[in-house]
Amino acid sequence: MSTHANAACEESEPAFLGCVEQFFDKAAAVSGVKSETLAAIKRVDAVLSVTFPIELENGKTEIVRGYRAQHSHHRLPVKGGIRYADEVDMQEVEALASLMTYKCAVVDVPFGGAKGGVAINPKKYSTRELERITRRFALELCQKNFIGPGIDVPAPDVGTGGREMSWIMDTYRQFNPTDINSAGCITGKPVNQGGVRGRTEATGLGVYYGVREFLKYDEVQKQTGLTGDIEGKRVVIQGFGNVGYWAAKFFEANGAKIVGVADQDCGIYNEQGINIDELQEYKSAKGVLGGYSSGTIVPESIKLIEAECDVLIPAALERQIGLKNVNRIKAKVIGEGANGPITPAAHDILVKNGRVVVPDLLLNAGGVCVSYFEWLKNISHIRFGRMNKKWDEQGKAQLLSLVEENAGRKLTVTERQQVIHGAEEHELVYSGLEDTMIKACEETRVTANEFGNIDYRTAAIANAIRKIAAVSEGSGSLFTNRG
Ligand code: NAD
Numbered sequence: 241m242s243t244h245a246n247a248a249c250e251e252s253e254p255a256f257l258g259c260v261e262q263f264f265d266k267a268a269a270v271s272g273v274k275s276e277t278l279a280a281i282k283r284v285d286a287v288l289s290v291t292f293p294i295e296l297e298n299g300k301t302e303i304v305r306g307y308r309a310q311h312s313h314h315r316l317p318v319k320g321g322i323r324y325a326d327e328v329d330m331q332e333v334e335a336l337a338s339l340m341t342y343k344c345a346v347v348d349v350p351f352g353g354a355k356g357g358v359a360i361n362p363k364k365y366s367t368r369e370l371e372r373i374t375r376r377f378a379l380e381l382c383q384k385n386f387i388g389p390g391i392d393v394p395a396p397d398v399g400t401g402g403r404e405m406s407w408i409m410d411t412y413r414q415f416n417p418t419d420i421n422s423a424g425c426i427t428g429k430p431v432n433q434g435g436v437r438g439r440t441e442a443t444g445l446g447v448y449y450g451v452r453e454f455l456k457y458d459e460v461q462k463q464t465g466l467t468g469d470i471e472g473k474r475v476v477i478q479g480f481g482n483v484g485y486w487a488a489k490f491f492e493a494n495g496a497k498i499v500g501v502a503d504q505d506c507g508i509y510n511e512q513g514i515n516i517d518e519l520q521e522y523k524s525a526k527g528v529l530g531g532y533s534s535g536t537i538v539p540e541s542i543k544l545i546e547a548e549c550d551v552l553i554p555a556a557l558e559r560q561i562g563l564k565n566v567n568r569i570k571a572k573v574i575g576e577g578a579n580g581p582i583t584p585a586a587h588d589i590l591v592k593n594g595r596v597v598v599p600d601l602l603l604n605a606g607g608v609c610v611s612y613f614e615w616l617k618n619i620s621h622i623r624f625g626r627m628n629k630k631w632d633e634q635g636k637a638q639l640l641s642l643v644e645e646n647a648g649r650k651l652t653v654t655e656r657q658q659v660i661h662g663a664e665e666h667e668l669v670y671s672g673l674e675d676t677m678i679k680a681c682e683e684t685r686v687t688a689n690e691f692g693n694i695d696y697r698t699a700a701i702a703n704a705i706r707k708i709a710a711v712s713e714g715s716g717s718l719f720t721n722r723g
Contacts, residue, residue, distance in 0.1 A: 246559060246562070247542050247564065247565070248559060248562035248565045249559050249563065249564060250562065250563045250564060253559075253583045255335075256335045256580050257332070257334055259558070259580055261282070261335075262584040264338070266701075267701030268701075268705060270691055270702055271705040271706055271709075281712065284334050285310050285311060285312055285313045286313075287307070287330060287333075288307065288380070290305070290377075290380040291304065292306070292376050292377070292380060294372050294373050295372070297366055304360060304376070305359045306380060307328065307329070307330050307333040307358075308322075308333070308356040308386045308392070309333045309334045309337035309354060309356070311337035311340065311341045311352065311355075312338075316351075316391065317388070317389065317390055317392055318340075318353060318391070319349075319353065319354055319392075319612075319615075320354035320355040320356065320395065321336075321356070321394065321395045321396055321398075322356040322394045322396070322400050322408075323358075323398045323400065324357070324361075324362040324404075325359070325361065325398055326360065333356060334355075335580065336355035336357075337354050337355040339601055340352075340608065341708065342701055342705075342708075343604075343605045343704075344605075345703070345705075346601050346680050346683075346704050347609050347677075348676070348707075349609055351608070351612065354392055357397075360373065370404070371407055374407045375410075377408075378408040378411035381394075387408070388416070390421075393426060393611070393615060394408065394426050395428040395607065398481070401482070402428060402440070403430075405426050405427070408425075408426050409422065409429060420621075424615045424618035427618075428611060429614070436613050436617050436624070437666035438670055438673070439610045439611065439613075441489075442669070442673060443482065443577070444482070444486020444489065445486060445490055445606055445673060446604065446605060446606020446609065446673055446677050447483065447577045447603055448494070449606070449674050450603040450681055451551060451553075452470055452494070453677065453681040454573065454596060454685075456468045463596060464550075464596055466550055466572055469495075470496050471496070473491070473495075473497070473551055475491050475497065475550065475551045476498075476499060476500035476553070477498060478502040478544065478552070478554045478578075478581075479502070479555035479577070480502075480519070480523060481556070484501070485520055487577055488501065488516045489516050492513075497513035499511055499514070499549055500544045502538070502545060502556075503556075505530050505541065506528070506530050507529070507544030508532055508534075508537060508538070509535055510535030545569065545571075546565060546568040547570065550572055553574075553575045554578050554581035554582070555577030556581070561582045561583070561590075562582075563583070563586060572595060573598065576598065577603065578600065578604070580600060581600070582597065587697065591695045601700055601701065601704065602680055602681065605676075605680065609673055624668045624669065625663050629663065632662040632663070633661070637656075640656060640659055684696050684699045687699040687702060
């Protein structure tokens with residue numbers, strides 16, 4: 241009997257891996273790809289499960305368990321985050337790795353998918369203990385050839401960030417001192433460790449770009465009754481971590497009103513709009529949202545996702561909308577910032593009820609997209625813009641002088657600066673991400689319409705399957721081109 245019930249899901253609903261497989265099967269059926277290829281795409285290529293002892297600061301020893309799953313080697317390296325959470329297990333890691341493969345294909349990032357995790361609650365450990373755990377896990381990855389710039393490139397996920405990525409890179413370097421591409425063994429690094437500007441906010445920014453694009457579509461406006469702009473939209477965010485905070489910040493900066501923020505301890509609701517930076521400062525100081533005074537506290541955090549709003553962004557965990565709460569969700573657009581926040585049964589009900597679900601593998605792909613940019617920077621050993629910024633500025637300045645001569649008017653210093661300004665690294669990253677999201681959203685929309693209005697998740701996965709099938713079948717690895 242299933243034991244996967246939680247506040248949102250019935251026992252009958254599948255665990256996360258089962259959810260991903262159900263979504264895959266539905267898309268596979270419409271993809272037009274042959275069954276042998278589909279079976280090869282669905283399976284996980286390689287898994288690693290390790291245990292290792294860690295000495296705690298009190299002198300006691302604890303056994304820690306870590307996992308890495310490489311879902312698809314059809315393109316190398318494989319890529320995916322490392323998560324620190326009590327609930328991490330092999331099933332979850334395999335599910336997330338599969339999703340990563342489909343995600344990379346949706347946004348044309350030439351990687352296979354992977355995911356890793358360590359089954360710990362990071363809040364229970366000191367910095368020194370966390371460093372020991374991280375370095376020991378990295379050592380296991382090195383020894384088993386599960387990390388390297390051309391093999392497998394981890395990134396941050398729930399419970400990890402730039403600090404952990406730096407420790408992992410440092411460990412990799414100790415094992416591979418002559419690898420000149422060692423910085424590309426991991427992404428999500430701080431900028432001073434070889435990271436790229438714009439990576440920290442990339443997933444939240446991509447979430448904003450994606451929802452903005454979907455709101456522009458006539459069919460979405462018709463279905464939801466919403467207007468096509470972000471200005472004035474009431475938004476609820478679940479999860480006030482990396483993805484949730486940055487998504488909230490970009491929605492707010494572009495005129496939306498963040499009426500609700502739910503975090504692990506509780507939620508905050510304020511019809512007038514929550515000041516996101518003020519809330520972030522409060523959380524940084526207190527560690528929780530509880531006690532924040534500019535809004536109403538919602539003690540049972542998950543209830544906040546049922547609030548009246550235009551756009552809901554679940555950006556915390558998987559399986560937050562299931563059969564128990566789906567009929568109380570009022571948002572017209574649900575943008576999946578988190579991986580797998582909606583179960584298949586709940587997804588079907590939302591779609592049937594005319595809600596627009598912008599799926600995880602499309603909407604939260606900003607992180608892996610900019611991780612790809614970081615990897616490119618690392619293996620090319622140069623900051624984006626360094627070679628051409630000045631050259632571009634000089635060319636534009638010459639052009640402007642000619643225009644000024646012909647027009648008989650000189651531009652002001654500010655006007656001139658606006659036109660000739662050459663792009664900085666973060667501007668190139670933002671621009672590359674925006675272009676990627678616009679294209680991937682449009683491709684998903686076109687496929688949904690082509691199939692006679694299938695939902696956007698099925699369309700996005702079907703697109704991913706077709707792209708992966710083309711690579712796999714063409715490579716000979718499936719023995720299909722040996723006629
Ligand atoms: P994070 O650890 O920075 O933030 C997670 C937040 O969720 C924390 O603030 C935590 O307090 C909160 N939270 C935990 N349990 C909760 C609960 N029951 N209810 C409400 N809030 C809860 O993690 P993150 O990087 O922001 O990742 C969030 C989700 O987005 C995950 O599903 C992750 O896989 C996905 N994701 C992350 C990235 C990335 O680049 N970080 C990229 C793609 C997808």
